Amino acid sequence: MALLMMSIDLTIVATALHAIQQGLDTSISLAGWTITAYSFGFVLMLPISGKLAERFGRRRVFMASSLVFALASLGCGMAGNIYALIFLRTLQAAGGAGFTPTATGIIVDHFGAARDRYVSFFGSIFPVGAMIGPIFGGYFVAYASWRDVFYVNVPIGLAIFLLAWRFIPHDHPTGDAPAKDMDIAGIALLGCGLLAGMLAVTVLGEKQGMGNLAMFIVLLLLAGLILVFFFRHVRRSQAPFIHPRFIYGPNFGAVNLVNMIFSGFVIGGMALVPLYAVNRYHISAVGSGTLLTAQGIAAMVCSLAAVMALRRTGYRLPLYVGSAMTIAGLILLALPPIAGISPYTWLAFAAFLVGAGNGAINPAMRNAGLQLAPESSSMLAALRTLALQIGSIVTVSVVAAVLAHQSNMGETLAWVYAVLAAIRLLALVLVPYIPEQRGAW
Numbered sequence: 267m268a269l270l271m272m273s274i275d276l277t278i279v280a281t282a283l284h285a286i287q288q289g290l291d292t293s294i295s296l297a298g299w300t301i302t303a304y305s306f307g308f309v310l311m312l313p314i315s316g317k318l319a320e321r322f323g324r325r326r327v328f329m330a331s332s333l334v335f336a337l338a339s340l341g342c343g344m345a346g347n348i349y350a351l352i353f354l355r356t357l358q359a360a361g362g363a364g365f366t367p368t369a370t371g372i373i374v375d376h377f378g379a380a381r382d383r384y385v386s387f388f389g390s391i392f393p394v395g396a397m398i399g400p401i402f403g404g405y406f407v408a409y410a411s412w413r414d415v416f417y418v419n420v421p422i423g424l425a426i427f428l429l430a431w432r433f434i435p436h437d438h439p440t441g442d443a444p445a446k447d448m449d450i451a452g453i454a455l456l457g458c459g460l461l462a463g464m465l466a467v468t469v470l471g472e473k474q475g476m477g478n479l480a481m482f483i484v485l486l487l488l489a490g491l492i493l494v495f496f497f498r499h500v501r502r503s504q505a506p507f508i509h510p511r512f513i514y515g516p517n518f519g520a521v522n523l524v525n526m527i528f529s530g531f532v533i534g535g536m537a538l539v540p541l542y543a544v545n546r547y548h549i550s551a552v553g554s555g556t557l558l559t560a561q562g563i564a565a566m567v568c569s570l571a572a573v574m575a576l577r578r579t580g581y582r583l584p585l586y587v588g589s590a591m592t593i594a595g596l597i598l599l600a601l602p603p604i605a606g607i608s609p610y611t612w613l614a615f616a617a618f619l620v621g622a623g624n625g626a627i628n629p630a631m632r633n634a635g636l637q638l639a640p641e642s643s644s645m646l647a648a649l650r651t652l653a654l655q656i657g658s659i660v661t662v663s664v665v666a667a668v669l670a671h672q673s674n675m676g677e678t679l680a681w682v683y684a685v686l687a688a689i690r691l692l693a694l695v696l697v698p699y700i701p702e703q704r705g706a707w
Contacts, residue, residue: 268332268426269369269388271419272362273395274402278415279304279355281403285412292348303352306464307359309655310457315364316648317507321448323437324371324644329430331364336423343416358416361423363648370632370647374640375437379706383573385636386629390569393621397562449507455496456508462489467663512642512649520699521635522653527693528585528627530657532592535686536561536620537662538679539613542599546676547609560614561621568625580704581630585697589690592623596687600680634700637707661686 279286279300287297319327338358345351370385377384406414466485469478497513500506512518536558543554572584598616603609635646665682672678 267422267429268328268365269391270395271335271422271426272365273392274399275304275358275362275395275419276308277396277399278403281400282407282412282415285407286348286351289412290345290348290351296348296352299352300348300355302464302468303355304359304362305655305659306461307356308363309464309652309659310460311360311363312367312648312652312655313456313508313645314453315360316367316645317448319364319368319371319644320642324368324375325430325434325437327364328368328372328434329427331361331368332423332426332430333361334358334364335361336420336427339416339419339423343413343420363651366651367644367648370636371644372434372437374636374643376435381640382576382633382637382706385632386569386573386576389628389632390566390573390625393562393565393569393625397559400558449500449503449505452496452499452503452507455492455499459489459492459496462486462492464659467659508645508649509642512639512645517638517699517701518635520696521631521638521701522649524585524693524696524700525631525635525650525653526657527689527696528589528592529624529631530654531661531686531689532596532620532624533654534658534661535596535665535683536617537658538665538682539599539617542676542679542683543609543613545674546680547613549610549613553610557610557613557617561617561624564618564621565625565628568622569628570625572626572629576629576633577705579630580702581634581700582697582702584626584630585700586694588623588626589694589697590623591619591626593687593690595619595621595623596683596690600684600687630700633703633707637703638701640707 283297283300286300287293290297315327315331335358338354338361341354342351342358345354369388373384373388374381402418403415406412406418462485466482466489469482469485497510500508500510500513513522539557539561540554543549543557568588572579572588576584595616595618598619599613603612632647632650635650636643639646665679668682669675669678
């Protein structure tokens with residue numbers, strides 16, 4: 267329930283942006299910050315929640331996350347102005363970011379020899395949320411109020427809190443340093459670096475004059491400088507909230523890079539499929555939105571199939587098979603339909619192939635990092651989600667910047683999918699660096 271609620275919220279608000287703009291009498295730019303603020307809070311809090319889960323216990327942080335998410339959702343629905351909504355969306359994201367690390371940690375702690383399968387099984391929930399989020403959002407906007415997009419989370423979040431209190435076993439913190447030693451300096455550096463980077467990509471996505479271009483360069487350099495200080499800090503700190511070996515150490519670095527390129531880049535590219543369908547093939551807004559349903563169904567089915575076969579196939583074979591399907595799907599997206607096939611059928615089949623490819627690799631990549639350090643499962647789950655988010659944000663922002671200078675969006679997006687297919691093909695050289703495993707871990 268928690269993972270589904272969180273994944274739905276990643277997509278549902280986008281459908282209500284226009285209604286939020288009108289309801290709060292604000293600009294579309296500020297309304298868009300309800301999504302940007304959520305992305306910032308989510309990305310920043312992922313590693314923090316992973317650290318908190320290992321220090322204070324998965325169950326406590328999971329329950330706290332559900333309560334924060336529910337109360338912040340209530341506040342979002344009651345917000346009287348756009349600035350309050352932006353602040354509360356950041357707080358809501360802080361709660362949502364706690365679900366993935368803690369849920370993964372709880373599975374690793376309590377599911378014994380079956381934990382590899384259940385980690386993968388729970389991961390198959392995410393495509394479902396991304397698929398039905400826009401549908402729910404459209405329903406609320408059309409037949410109720412944009413505020414219900416947030417209110418719907420309140421009873422679900424409270425139910426999750428009570429069910430977790432009753433059914434999730436108590437656990438014990440694994441942190442070996444006292445709570446007062448929480449790495450505040452590291453958190454502050456990471457937060458400032460991420461904020462500067464996200465502001466940079468926001469500027470990049472706007473139509474650029476020389477002023478915007480200069481601002482983008484300044485913010486990007488600032489983000490890079492702050493992150494250099496962050497990495498310097500975690501290398502020297504005795505108790506960093508992210509151990510540097512989890513970011514770029516042997517095996518961990520390859521896993522993070524593959525997560526960002528294989529999944530993050532593709533997630534970002536597929537988010538633009540409705541825009542592509544409208545601009546190149548003049549498919550209706552409703553029809554273009556349903557194209558992602560084919561992707562979600564394929565991702566869920568193939569993910570479940572990959573879970574059942576994972577102990578026999580190991581981790582590298584699914585990466586090759588999934589990549590072949592994804593590359594084929596991206597190439598079909600770039601090419602025009604042939605043999606009299608309708609554009610909608612052509613795009614739906616291409617999206618299905620991409621979703622199938624993502625579904626095939628997800629169980630392997632979820633387990634590849636966790637098996638290296640099961641005792642740090644919450645942090646590793648957070649870093650995987652962080653890599654996906656960064657890859658997606660960078661892809662969408664760079665493509666948006668390119669589109670701002672193009673008159674033919676459809677043709678430009680076709681080239682984008684061709685480039686993504688080429689990147690994915692070249693990235694196959696990373697697969698041999700992924701740690702291999704057959705059987706349970």
